[in-house]
Structures are given as structure tokens and as C-alpha cells.
Amino acid sequence: MSNSLLLPVAAGVVVIxxxxxxxxxxxxxxxPKSKEEITKLLESQGYKIKEVDFDDGVYEVDAYKDGKKFExxxxxxxxxxxxxxxx
Numbered sequence: 001m002s003n004s005l006l007l008p009v010a011a012g013v014v015v016i017x018x019x020x021x022x023x024x025x026x027x028x029x030x031x032p033k034s035k036e037e038i039t040k041l042l043e044s045q046g047y048k049i050k051e052v053d054f055d056d057g058v059y060e061v062d063a064y065k066d067g068k069k070f071e072x073x074x075x076x077x078x079x080x081x082x083x084x085x086x087x
Contacts, residue, residue, distance in 0.1 A: 032076045035059070041078055062086070 033041070035052045038059050042049060047063040047070070054060075058081060059074040073082040 030077055033078045038074055038078065042072065042074075047072070 035054070038061065039049045039052055042061060042063060047061075047065045050062040050064065052059055052061050057076070059072075059076070061070075061072040061074060063070050063072055069086045071082075071084045071086045072080060074080050
């Protein structure tokens with residue numbers, strides 16, 4: 001490999017590693033989870049699950065905790081994307 005290509009290739013590798021670390025490493029083991037696994041994950045955090053649907057590539061969970069109702073969005077790997085108190 002010529003010296004003129006070495007720097008751009010090295011920079012590209014660093015960018016790929018940083019993107020993987022930032023986006024990929026925080027989402028569990030990266031394997032898709034079933035509705036049952038998502039339910040167990042949230043129950044382990046104190047939620048009582050009412051309903052779990054899969055829509056537009058994410059799990060949408062209706063749950064209760066501490067007397068409040070929540071809508072929780074979870075990606076297929078189990079990463080919690082959004083927790084919103086629902087009226």
C-alpha cells in the first residue's frame with residue numbers, strides 16, 4: 001500500500017470503530033429479542049407490562065410503574081429508546 005493511501009485508510013478505520021462503539025455497543029448483545037424477552041427486561045426494571053406490540057421496527061410497550069402509565073419504545077435488540085409518561 002502506498003503512503004498516500006495509508007492515512008485515509010487509517011482514518012476510515014478509526015471512524016468505523018468510533019461509530020460502532022457509539023451506536024453498537026450500547027444495545028446489548030445485538031441479537032433480536034422476542035416479545036417475551038422484552039417483557040422480562042422491563043419487568044426486571046419494575047414495570048408491570050400491559051401490552052407489547054411490534055410496529056415500524058420497534059417494540060411499543062404499554063406499562064405501569066409506581067402508579068403511573070408509561071409508553072416505552074424499545075429497539076429489537078433490547079435498547080430502550082424512549083420512556084414517556086402516558087395520561
